[in-house]
Amino acid sequence: MTAHVDSHAAPTSAEDFLNRRATLSQRIHTVLHRQPALSPAIVLVLAGAVFALLNSRFYQLGNLSLVAQQVAVVGSLAVGQTLVILTAGIDLSIGAVMVLSSLVMSKLAFDHGVPGVLALLIGAALAVAAQAVNGLLVTRIKLPPFIVTLGTLSIFTAATLIFAKGQTVALPPGAFLLWSSQTISLGSLHLTTGVLLMIALYAVIGFALRYTAWGRHLYAVGDDVEASRLAGISVNRVLLSAYMVAGLAIAVAAWILVGRVGGGDPNSGINANLESITAVVIGGTSLFGGRGVVLGSLIGACIVQVFDNGLALAGFDPNYQVLAVGVLVIAAVSVDQWIRSVKS
Amino acid sequence: MTAPVLEAKGLVKLFGRVVGLNDVDLTLYPGEVLAVIGDNGAGKSTLIKCLSGAMVPDEGSILVNGSAVHFKGPQDARDAGIETVYQTLAVAPALDIASNLFLAREIRRKGPLGSVLRMLDTSAMKQQATEHINRLGITTLQNIGQAVETLSGGQRQAVAVARAGAFGGKVVILDEPTAALGVRETGQVLKLVKDLRDQGLGIILISHNMPNVFEVADRIHIQRLGSCAGVITPRSHSMEDAVAVMTGAKTLTPTSGT
Numbered sequence A: 001m002t003a004h005v006d007s008h009a010a011p012t013s014a015e016d017f018l019n020r021r022a023t024l025s026q027r028i029h030t031v032l033h034r035q036p037a038l039s040p041a042i043v044l045v046l047a048g049a050v051f052a053l054l055n056s057r058f059y060q061l062g063n064l065s066l067v068a069q070q071v072a073v074v075g076s077l078a079v080g081q082t083l084v085i086l087t088a089g090i091d092l093s094i095g096a097v098m099v100l101s102s103l104v105m106s107k108l109a110f111d112h113g114v115p116g117v118l119a120l121l122i123g124a125a126l127a128v129a130a131q132a133v134n135g136l137l138v139t140r141i142k143l144p145p146f147i148v149t150l151g152t153l154s155i156f157t158a159a160t161l162i163f164a165k166g167q168t169v170a171l172p173p174g175a176f177l178l179w180s181s182q183t184i185s186l187g188s189l190h191l192t193t194g195v196l197l198m199i200a201l202y203a204v205i206g207f208a209l210r211y212t213a214w215g216r217h218l219y220a221v222g223d224d225v226e227a228s229r230l231a232g233i234s235v236n237r238v239l240l241s242a243y244m245v246a247g248l249a250i251a252v253a254a255w256i257l258v259g260r261v262g263g264g265d266p267n268s269g270i271n272a273n274l275e276s277i278t279a280v281v282i283g284g285t286s287l288f289g290g291r292g293v294v295l296g297s298l299i300g301a302c303i304v305q306v307f308d309n310g311l312a313l314a315g316f317d318p319n320y321q322v323l324a325v326g327v328l329v330i331a332a333v334s335v336d337q338w339i340r341s342v343k344s
Numbered sequence B: 001m002t003a004p005v006l007e008a009k010g011l012v013k014l015f016g017r018v019v020g021l022n023d024v025d026l027t028l029y030p031g032e033v034l035a036v037i038g039d040n041g042a043g044k045s046t047l048i049k050c051l052s053g054a055m056v057p058d059e060g061s062i063l064v065n066g067s068a069v070h071f072k073g074p075q076d077a078r079d080a081g082i083e084t085v086y087q088t089l090a091v092a093p094a095l096d097i098a099s100n101l102f103l104a105r106e107i108r109r110k111g112p113l114g115s116v117l118r119m120l121d122t123s124a125m126k127q128q129a130t131e132h133i134n135r136l137g138i139t140t141l142q143n144i145g146q147a148v149e150t151l152s153g154g155q156r157q158a159v160a161v162a163r164a165g166a167f168g169g170k171v172v173i174l175d176e177p178t179a180a181l182g183v184r185e186t187g188q189v190l191k192l193v194k195d196l197r198d199q200g201l202g203i204i205l206i207s208h209n210m211p212n213v214f215e216v217a218d219r220i221h222i223q224r225l226g227s228c229a230g231v232i233t234p235r236s237h238s239m240e241d242a243v244a245v246m247t248g249a250k251t252l253t254p255t256s257g258t
Ligand SMILES: Nc1ncnc2c1ncn2[C@@H]1O[C@H](COP(=O)(O)OP(=O)(O)O)[C@@H](O)[C@H]1O
Pocket: B015, B018, B019, B020, B038, B039, B040, B041, B042, B043, B044, B045, B046, B047
């Protein structure tokens, strides 16, 4: 570091000039820094505008309802993924836990005659317990989250397949577990209870992250583990809680999945895990931890679905959606790199 | 003289066969800056880790205001009024200044918003953070809502020092707080150290920088090869003497110093 010889802070005219020139990019930088969900929000609005121009059916409420319903599962899962990624981790098993949980819920209710509410609670408890296993392996054995969840991905997938014995479960209409797919119509807007569940999940977790000490500690731990430890935060407790609260989000996603599938299907939600990571990343949450908001992940999940829907309506080959999402992921991570590079 | 605020007696810390600390005594009075100097590996960091609860000594005792304490972790030391500023800047970069000052001791809202919903009282924290920073006379930190990562190294260190000084502690320990700073920023941090001392806190300052040490220290504890080679003052000895003792070129007679 160079020593400042001048003790007077009066800026020279050259400094002034440099300051002025850097202003616009610095301002954008500052704004994006404070509002990590802003750039994905802009992308979502722009994409919506373009798709509406390409095909006017895009903006019909019926179509938007469909998009919302399709977002619900991955959107809920992305809440859990956001929590883990905020701690500078990553969860590759979150989708497998969801499928396991959804299968246990439906199988208990259908094959074993367990009351729906109880089946739901048992499935939810299982999701939280599975995530506690991930969290304990990360905090106690000190393994990297990538490795832990890569391992548990296989374990939970195998558990699902063994438990399912190759069978799907179709719940009878009116079963309690299917409540998550009830349609709620407001004019031509047809939401499902699943969409509302997802929105409630975002509200609760968003509140906790923003307004409680737990949320602040989660950010601090993801930002700088050592600094947090030295500041007196019980780092392991925070990390474990992130995985376990993610388990609750998974349980909500599992319930919505049961509603969409109409029961339990061991082969459902195969791509949900990667899609949840995609949503979080496109939503502006940093893979390096400590930065991002849960609302961004909802926007990210919507962006993916809007591209899927909009490109199809505009008559594009579905493969272009895959391509577009890939470009968005890279762009989002590049923006994050820029936001994190701060010059003082 | 007043009673010591912090005393360590006969501290021993071994790392396998490596001697980290060998029977080290240390005394710190309120309202003084005690510098700890020594070559690399002399045991400076080990010594202050024992005092700040980051390490548990194998032998020896630690007394705060005359009563024995047994720190099992940094929180125990903090509860006893010993705050530490570590060599690595212990601040969360993405959080703002106020949040950093109150990290791990956040204030919750009054009533059910705080007790049931566990909501933070951000305005109270901001207000109190501003008060602390003004009281400590830190002029380099203006916008309390600014993210710490947008601050310069000196400002960040000021946040860390303010955090340590803000919470009614008795002792502030600083491990090489100016190692990564430029001349002007070092000056700011040293001024802050003097201000904390003038408020009656006991300060332990670890530094490699002899001119800095001789500028702010009231007494100087010299570590050498895990042991205390003596305690001198800037008035009784020159910088050359200090360096000579540090490197073993000279030994102090037991009567010199305090
Ligand atoms: N955690 C540790 N494990 C093993 N040896 C250590 C550890 N910490 C310090 N030491 C050793 O103890 C001695 C004192 O180290 P330290 O207190 O860091 O010295 P200083 O801070 O004065 O440079 C050195 O020989 C160092 O290698």
